[in-house]
Each structure stands twice: as C-alpha cells, then as structure tokens.
Amino acid sequence: EAEVAQSPRYKITEKSQAVAFWCDPISGHATLYWYRQILGQGPELLVQFQDESVVDDSQLPKDRFSAERLKGVDSTLKIQPAELGDSAMYLCASSPSLPWTGSYEQYFGPGTRLTVT
Amino acid sequence: AQRVTQPEKLLSVFKGAPVELKCNYSYSGSPELFWYVQYSRQRLQLLLRHISRESIKGFTADLNKGETSFHLKKPFAQEEDSAMYYCALAPQGNKLTFGGGTRVLVKP
Numbered sequence: 001e002a003e004v005a006q007s008p009r010y011k012i013t014e015k016s017q018a019v020a021f022w023c024d025p026i027s028g029h030a031t032l033y034w035y036r037q038i039l040g041q042g043p044e045l046l047v048q049f050q051d052e053s054v055v056d057d058s059q060l061p062k063d064r065f066s067a068e069r070l071k072g073v074d075s076t077l078k079i080q081p082a083e084l085g086d087s088a089m090y091l092c093a094s095s096p097s098l099p100w101t102g103s104y105e106q107y108f109g110p111g112t113r114l115t116v117t
Numbered sequence: 118a119q120r121v122t123q124p125e126k127l128l129s130v131f132k133g134a135p136v137e138l139k140c141n142y143s144y145s146g147s148p149e150l151f152w153y154v155q156y157s158r159q160r161l162q163l164l165l166r167h168i169s170r171e172s173i174k175g176f177t178a179d180l181n182k183g184e185t186s187f188h189l190k191k192p193f194a195q196e197e198d199s200a201m202y203y204c205a206l207a208p209q210g211n212k213l214t215f216g217g218g219t220r221v222l223v224k225p
Contacts, residue, residue: 003160033213042121042203042215043161056212091161106213108161 002026004109006092012115018080021112025074025094033106034067034077035091043091049075050097082116089113119144121206121216129222130194138189138219140178140204148206150180150187151213155201164189164202174198194223 005024013019025032030051035043046065048056051072060067064083069075079086090113093106120143130136142148154164165173167180167187178189187204204216 040126040217042123042205042217043213044215045212048212093161105163105166110160 004092004094004107006090006109006112008112009110010113010115012117013082015084015116016081018078019082019114020076020078021090021092021114023075023077023092023109025092026107029094029096029107030072031095031097031104032069032075033093033095034075035093037089037091037111039088046077079114082114084116087114087116119148119206119208119214121204121214123202123204123216123219125219126217127220127222129224131224132196133193135190135192136194136198136221136223138202138204138221140187140189140216142185142187142204142206144185144206144208146208147182148208150178151205151207152176152178152187152189153203153205153215155203157200161203194221196223196225199223 007022011019032049034046036046037043046060047067049069052069065079067077089111091111092109095104095106122141124139150167152164153161155161165171176189176191178187180187199222201218201220203218205213207213
C-alpha cells in the first residue's frame, strides 16, 4: 500500500542553524500539505501545494520558513534560522484532488520530530 | 475564522462501556467535518467523515448544525480503541483545521 514518506524521522539542531525536511507524497496525489504539531496540540497547516504551486501559506512564518515543490512531486520544508519555539512534529500529508468541489481524505506521513537546543 | 474545540484532553473508560468524544466547531458556512485517529506508533489516519454517514470500527458521528457539534460515539469501547482522536473541519479546498485532540484510554 502506498504511503507518504518523510525524512529524517528525528532531527536535533542548535538554534540559529538551518534545518530541512523532505516529503514524498503518494504517487499521483496533486495536493501536498505541511503541518506543524506542537506537543499537546492538534496539527496546524503551514503550507498547501497544488502541484508545484502554493495555494495557502498564510500560517507559514515566512521570515524563517520556506517550502518548495519544484516538480510537483516531492517537497522540502526549510527553517533558517531555527529557534527554540520551532521544536515540534512536522507532518506532511497528501491527497488526490479534483478541480471541482469537495474535500478529500488526507494521507499523513510519519512526521519529523524536530528538537531545537 | 474557523475553530475546532475538543474540551476533553483525556477520556478513560472501561472496556465495554460507551464512549463519547465531544467536538464543537465555529464556522459560518457549511463545513465538512472529520474524525482522524492516531494509534500508538502509527501515523494519523482518517476514521470517518460526516458526509459519508458511515459507521467505522463501531464509531458514529452526527453533525448537529444547530449546536455546531460533531461528537464521536461508540456504544461498547474496546481496548484497541485506545488512541488519540482529532476532530477536524474543512470549509473549502481541503484545508483542515484540527482540534486539540482527545486521548482515549480503554481499561480492561
């Protein structure tokens, strides 16, 4: 069964360093999402891609976070510089999508747990 | 702006007892509502969505637009139901807004 892949699974970095996470969605899924989940809270959407285009990055802290999906397949989320408050689980999800109405099941990856020291 | 509230952080029930997880939302339009579940050491996955009106693993959820609620219920809890449950709302374009989650512990 196809699954969303993420790497690394765990990352420890010092504050002010750069860090990057990678996500490979389920083949054929046009929509890709990055979420941040702080301990004890639900996931919060950071950015949503439709193919290679960003359709929603309203909650992405753009001064330090960037995301790309250059060929409309896999995606990278970067933080530079990392801050202590960025410690969280970073989840990637994908879903098939159609240009008309409806919301579709999102398939989640295992996440990358980031610890900033 | 939309918001999802799950008032209980932890629900502890005995096996065979009923369980109800509360979910309240705020949204001015007609939302799509979901319950996602995360079992221990597994990834977050969809449990059910209101539009399909299904019963999954014995769970049901009814959308009450008057009370803006989407509570999840199961008449007889099983130990394998122990997990983290998240209510989520999607007003448009697949953008999910999650609640804070409820941990369910089913004791033998």
